[in-house]
Amino acid sequence: MPTPQRKVPFNALDRQNGGELGARMADAARRVVAGGWYVLGGEVDAFEREFAAWCGTRHAIGVGNGSDALELAIASLGLPAGAQVAVAPNAAMYATLAIVANGLEPLFVDVDPRRATIDPQALASALTPRTRAIVSTHLYGTLADMDAIDSIAREHGLAVIEDCAQAHGASRDGRRAGSFGTLACFSFYPTKNLGALGDGGAVVTSDDALAARVRQLRQYGWKEKYDVTVARGRNSRLDEMQAAFLRLKLPLVDGWNARRRAIAARYARDIRHPAIEVPPVHGDDQVAHLCVVRSERRDALRAHLAACGIGVDVHYPIPDHRQPVFGERYAALSLPVAERLARTSLSLPCFAELDDAEVDFVVDASNRWSG
Ligand SMILES: *Cc1c(COP(=O)(O)O)cnc(C)c1O
Numbered sequence: 530m531p532t533p534q535r536k537v538p539f540n541a542l543d544r545q546n547g548g549e550l551g552a553r554m555a556d557a558a559r560r561v562v563a564g565g566w567y568v569l570g571g572e573v574d575a576f577e578r579e580f581a582a583w584c585g586t587r588h589a590i591g592v593g594n595g596s597d598a599l600e601l602a603i604a605s606l607g608l609p610a611g612a613q614v615a616v617a618p619n620a621a622m623y624a625t626l627a628i629v630a631n632g633l634e635p636l637f638v639d640v641d642p643r644r645a646t647i648d649p650q651a652l653a654s655a656l657t658p659r660t661r662a663i664v665s666t667h668l669y670g671t672l673a674d675m676d677a678i679d680s681i682a683r684e685h686g687l688a689v690i691e692d693c694a695q696a697h698g699a700s701r702d703g704r705r706a707g708s709f710g711t712l713a714c715f716s717f718y719p720t721k722n723l724g725a726l727g728d729g730g731a732v733v734t735s736d737d738a739l740a741a742r743v744r745q746l747r748q749y750g751w752k753e754k755y756d757v758t759v760a761r762g763r764n765s766r767l768d769e770m771q772a773a774f775l776r777l778k779l780p781l782v783d784g785w786n787a788r789r790r791a792i793a794a795r796y797a798r799d800i801r802h803p804a805i806e807v808p809p810v811h812g813d814d815q816v817a818h819l820c821v822v823r824s825e826r827r828d829a830l831r832a833h834l835a836a837c838g839i840g841v842d843v844h845y846p847i848p849d850h851r852q853p854v855f856g857e858r859y860a861a862l863s864l865p866v867a868e869r870l871a872r873t874s875l876s877l878p879c880f881a882e883l884d885d886a887e888v889d890f891v892v893d894a895s896n897r898w899s900g
Contacts, residue, residue, distance in 0.1 A: 590731060593747075822877060
């Protein structure tokens with residue numbers, strides 16, 4: 530009889546949301562149910578205060594999900610129709626969709642091959658007189674080069690929106706993701722470094738006027754009840770149940786991030802294979818939302834690890850400018866780094882509740898690959 534194969538899942542949310550934390554969340558859920566108030570109430574207020582303080586911003590505004598956070602943050606800038614927003618093409622369309630939904634034009638800029646975040650040099654040379662803002666995504670949990678992006682933005686008078694949906698808690702020189710840009714957006718989708726038990730998101734900013742605008746936009750454009758004073762309003766609210774869960778999890782995120790980083794560091798140190806490139810792990814500016822390795826023979830590596838019982842995935846297989854929805858619109862646009870990363874990237878299991886034996890198993894299986 531062959532020994533049954535170990536299975537290493539790509540994610541296992543039941544491990545985080547069960548146990549002692551699960552019991553505390555169940556208590557919180559009972560409290561919310563009994564409280565009789567379910568949308569935008571005391572739990573959301575408290576979470577917004579706690580999350581803003583944690584990020585180092587003056588304001589946090591809870592919204593329905595990370596995509597809405599991006600769309601509302603961009604809307605709050607009030608850019609003229611036809612304006613361009615610079616964006617990296619390798620982050621699964623989230624920011625691009627938000628730009629297009631606002632009637633604006635994405636200006637695709639290639640990424641830095643090391644960090645896979647927007648390349649400041651490419652950004653500086655791509656700008657046109659119509660460019661009014663930049664979305665900077667801290668992809669896979671690695672902070673983009675915010676110093677360089679910020680100085681370009683200042684020089685050209687551009688707003689900067691950080692997409693922090695994969696980077697909760699990442700920091701550089703004591704400043705956390707979300708505190709660098711004009712506004713910043715978070716998702717609390719269950720698999721994120723801070724995840725709810727459903728959808729959720731937030732916009733953070735230290736600009737009082739923009740915060741007030743986003744607060745209106747998330748609730749029909751209301752100034753007061755039924756008094757609509759800004760355009761592009763909608764319903765995108767965080768609910769009390771999710772806010773209560775997020776409040777319980779927020780103090781645990783730094784510890785979880787340290788564990789994610791340790792797993793990524795272990796892969797970087799111990800996966801030794803000539804056809805697998807494992808990115809180095811930096812300091813606190815990386816919270817290892819995903820551990821993405823690269824291989825010219827990615828699909829063969831993917832099949833090998835899957836056959837070993839390891840959950841793997843590709844983030845992301847289609848660059849934005851190659852998405853079928855755009856037809857031939859960007860056919861002539863070549864962004865070689867993003868295109869190569871889409872062909873070569875493979876994500877290994879990397880979440881805080883992965884145990885050491887599972888990490889060993891992934892390392893061994895990678896090193897055993899005949900590719
Ligand atoms: C998950 C994610 C989003 C979207 O968040 P949702 O809550 O799923 O809408 C946006 N940007 C990035 C980089 C993400 O990873």
